[in-house]
Amino acid sequence: MSGQYYNPYGGAPVPPPPEDKGSTALRTVLIVAAIAGVVTVVAGLLIVLKSPDEYGLASNRDPLTVEAQPDGNASGDPQQALFQAAPDVPPPLPEIKPAPPMLPSTPVRIVIKRLGINAPIKSVGLAKNGTIEVPPADNPNLAGWYRNMSTPGEAGPAVLLGHKDTRTRSAVFNRLPELRHGDTIEVKRQDRTTAVFTVGGIEQASKATFPTQRVYGPQDNAQLHLITCGGTYNRNTGHYTDNVIVYATMTSSYRS
Structure with missing residues (x-):
C-alpha cells in the first residue's frame, strides 16, 4: 500500500505523517558531522601509532633479541622438558x-x-x-x-x-x-x-x-x-x- 502505514491496532490504513523539511535538513547535517568526526579520529590514531615516542606511548621494556630468549636457544628448537x-x-x-x-x-x-x-x-x-x-x-x-x-x-x-x-x-x-x-x-x-x-x-x-x-x-x-x-x-x-x-x-x- 504505497503512501500508507498499516495501523496495528485495527481499522483502515492510516496515511503517513506530513514530511518535515526542517528535520530532514538537520538529520543530514548531523550525519555529515558524525562522518567527519570519525575520519578525524582515525587520522589522529594513525599519526600517533606511527610516532609513539612523541606521544608518550612507547614501551619502557626493551624487546629480547633472539639470542637472549629465556630458554637460551637461538636456533628455535624446542626446549628440553x-x-x-x-x-x-x-x-x-x-x-x-x-x-x-x-x-x-x-x-x-x-x-x-x-x-x-x-x-x-x-x-x-x-x-x-x-x-x-x-x-x-x-x-x-x-x-x-x-x-x-x-x-x-x-x-x-x-x-x-x-x-x-x-x-x-x-x-x-x-x-x-x-x-x-x-x-x-x-x-x-x-x-x-x-x-x-x-x-x-x-x-x-x-x-x-x-x-x-x-x-x-x-x-x-x-x-x-x-x-x-x-x-x-x-x-x-x-x-x-x-x-x-x-x-x-x-x-x-x-x-x-
Whole structure:
C-alpha cells in the first residue's frame, strides 16, 4: 500500500505523517558531522601509532633479541622438558652404557665445554645448621665437592655445588639449565685421570620438597650430581625458591 502505514491496532490504513523539511535538513547535517568526526579520529590514531615516542606511548621494556630468549636457544628448537618424578624415583640415565667405576680420587677441576665452564673444585663439608656448605661467594668461578659422598668416578653419587650468581655477577653454575640430555661433563681428578659423565636429565625442584633420596641415595655406578639455585629469588629471605639438579653418569675416562 504505497503512501500508507498499516495501523496495528485495527481499522483502515492510516496515511503517513506530513514530511518535515526542517528535520530532514538537520538529520543530514548531523550525519555529515558524525562522518567527519570519525575520519578525524582515525587520522589522529594513525599519526600517533606511527610516532609513539612523541606521544608518550612507547614501551619502557626493551624487546629480547633472539639470542637472549629465556630458554637460551637461538636456533628455535624446542626446549628440553625438565625431569619430573616422585622423590624416591632413581635419577635419569643417559642412553649410553655406564663405565666401570674407578678408585677414589679427589676432584680438582670441572669442565663443561658446552657452557664454557672450566672451574676449580673446593672440598666442602657440613655447615653448623646441618646443611651442606657452599663455596665462598667472593670466588664465583668455584665449585664445591661434598666430601662426605663419593668422589667423581667412584661408585655412587658424587655431588658438586656451585652458585648461580652473586650480588654483582653470574657465577659458575649460572647456565646449568641449558644442559641437555646427552651432553658431557668432565671432572679432572688428583690422580691425573679425567672422568667423563653423560647427562641423563635435569630437574628443577622446590627446596621445600628436595629429592634427597634421588640426589644422595646409593648407586651402583659412578654418578655426578650438580646442584645450583633456581626458580624465583625471594628478597625477604635472600634465597631462591628452587634447586636445579643435573644428573649425569660416568660413561668413560682417560688419563690426563
